[in-house]
Amino acid sequence: MASSTRALTQWCLTKIETVNTFENWLQNLIYTLSLNKNFAPFLVSGTKWEKKTKTTTTTQKGFENDGEEVPEGNRKTREQKVSMLELMLGQIANYCPIISRNTIIKNTSSIDNIWQIIRLHYGFQITGAHFVDFDAIHYDPGERPEDLYQRLMAFIEDSLLGKDMGITHHDEDIEDDEELSPILENLLILTWLRLIHPELPQLIKQRYGTELRKRTLVSIKTEISQALESLLEELHTTEEAKIMRAAVKRFPKTKQSSFVPRSNFKSCPRCKSAGRPDRHFLSQCTYFPQQDRQFMAI
Incomplete structure (x- = not known):
């Protein structure tokens, strides 16, 4: 039974697109257009035609009739x-x-000119x-870590x-299309980890130290x-412990004073030993001469 590969139904670009969503739209559109053999020659990078002006009306966009070699x-x-070109451009x-x-x-x-115009519109040129805009990528609250990784990867791939x-x-001119190198992939992973949590790369180094001896990140x-x-739960637990220790250090225990305050209980030792009422201070004892009491009160 014969089977055919069909592209997703082509969709329209919206006012807001990311590099990733634009590339998805672009690749699906190119595949859809290439299914028409009349469009295929115009989709080849480097194929050019003249802009439609009063001058090109007679030259037919710079095209010529096919010769006997075809x-x-x-x-x-x-x-x-x-006719085929304008039909494709209309699509x-x-x-x-x-x-x-x-x-x-x-x-x-050219087809490259069209993609460049669209990229310029979205700021993807x-x-x-x-x-430098790579530095503006951040880990958004509520975002899945894998979504962040895909955003980083899409940006890097688009910047090759x-x-x-x-x-x-x-x-010097670029002679060959750049490919994603191992060191660039490792830097991408390192950036991904650091954006998720600043301490995550160091924890990964400790946890996977044995594997990283013979394998790349x-x-x-x-x-x-x-x-x-x-891993993130472990980091959060460690952070909470640090906060608790810092709080304890910030409020140290007060040293207990060795000073024992003098009791306010009134008792005259002279009267107590004599068996008389002693609920007064010695300086107030009436059995002491007035001059002695005044001296003790000073």
Whole structure:
């Protein structure tokens, strides 16, 4: 039984898109358009056509009739090529309502030019300054750690240098499309962990020290993801313990004073020994001469 691969039903771009959602839209659209063999030649990177102006009306966007080198059954006239191109551009415009229809149909010169216009609209255009925005990525409250990882990965993949970007590196043109290197993958994981919790990388180093002797950090990403909840709980417990210890140090115990206050109980030792009422101080004893009592009261 024959089977066919079908793309997801194409959807329209909205006013708010992320790098990841835009790339999903783009790849699905390219696949959908490529299913039409008449559109396929225009989807090749580097294929160009002239913008539609009064001048290009007679030159048919710069296309020429196919020659004898093309099999007769596949030959197309320049009018047919223009017709197929405008049909394809119209389809792209249908799924990209955030860009003026005339901009796509009349003012573009290649498929790469169209994607660049859309990227520029969303601020996704790849420039040297674009990579600095990586520093603005943060772990949002309530966000799943895996969602954060995918955001970081999408940004890095979108920032990889390509030979057709027009960006130089050390004043030299890029000759080959950049690929995700092992060191870049490790830095991505390290950034991911640090954004989740500043102390998490150090805990990972302690917990997985044995594995990391022979494996890279990105190689144990699955194990880290599965244990992430318990690792974060351990860090939070440690933080609470530190807070408690700090609170105890901030309020030390008061030393008990060795001073024993004098009792206010009145008792005259002279009268007590004589068996007389003694509920008075010695300085107030009437059996003492007046002069002695005054001396003791001083």
